[in-house]
Amino acid sequence: ILSRGLREKRFEMYYQPIYSVEEKKIVSAEALIRLIDPEVGFVSPGEFIPIAEKNGMILQIGDMVFEKVFKFIASNDVRSMGIDYVEINLSVVQCMQRELADNVLAMMKEYGVSENMINLEITETAVADSPKTLLDNMNVLGDKGISFAMDDFGTGYSNISALMSLPLDIIKFDKSIIDMASSST
Numbered sequence: 526i527l528s529r530g531l532r533e534k535r536f537e538m539y540y541q542p543i544y545s546v547e548e549k550k551i552v553s554a555e556a557l558i559r560l561i562d563p564e565v566g567f568v569s570p571g572e573f574i575p576i577a578e579k580n581g582m583i584l585q586i587g588d589m590v591f592e593k594v595f596k597f598i599a600s601n602d603v604r605s606m607g608i609d610y611v612e613i614n615l616s617v618v619q620c621m622q623r624e625l626a627d628n629v630l631a632m633m634k635e636y637g638v639s640e641n642m643i644n645l646e647i648t649e650t651a652v653a654d655s656p657k658t659l660l661d662n663m664n665v666l667g668d669k670g671i672s673f674a675m676d677d678f679g680t681g682y683s684n685i686s687a688l689m690s691l692p693l694d695i696i697k698f699d700k701s702i703i704d705m706a707s708s709s710t
Contacts, residue, residue: 527573527582530560536586537561538593540611553644554603555612556594558586578618587619591629594643595636603642612674614646621658626665640670648676663691 530536540554560568577583594613597603603611619625633640645666647659663673673693 526560526562526565526568527577527580527586530562530568530573531582531585531589533563535561535563536589536593538590538597540597543612551607553610553612554608555646556590556597556614558590574616578616581618583616583618584622587616588628588632591632592636595632595638598638598642599636610642610644610672612644612646614676617648620647620662623658623661626662629666629671630669640666641672644672644674646674646676660691 537559539557539559541557542551543553543555544550545552558570560570560573562568574583574586577586590613594611598611615625622628629643629645633643647663667673673691675691675693
């Protein structure tokens with residue numbers, strides 16, 4: 526299904542708006558990948574991403590995501606839509622690639638996408654699995670103006686002091702933490 530999806534370009538990008546409570550408007554969008562297979566229908570990212578990470582196809586999928594998002598930004602006046610930047614999730618395997626920063630910057634240059642239009646989302650697992658390579662990539666990309674977010678904080682093993690050592694601009698708390706906080710009041 527994954528091979529066919531790549532070969533037949535069955536992966537689609539959807540853009541989930543992100544609302545700023547402070548600004549009282551939509552300020553960004555998160556790029557979400559979806560796979561619609563002609564035989565089985567919708568395939569959840571929760572199913573295909575772990576498989577793609579194990580079999581190595583996640584790097585091809587990740588490159589495709591960057592290409593689709595950069596094409597979207599380049600071919601649309603996203604700022605007129607109220608979108609200041611687009612968030613792109615990185616897989617753990619992508620974060621372990623030494624050439625991640627170079628590849629992202631080259632592709633952004635190819636499509637004429639400004640660095641301040643991108644926010645890359647990492648997970649606690651990525652930090653735990655490949656901290657040095659990830660930090661090196663974050664520093665190179667951050668020096669060029671790309672921002673970073675920690676996605677689903679609270680689902681892994683990170684602690685606040687570990688977060689403080691990373692060049693993060695945004696921390697997205699996992700819904701389970703918010704639910705626990707809400708239920709204890």
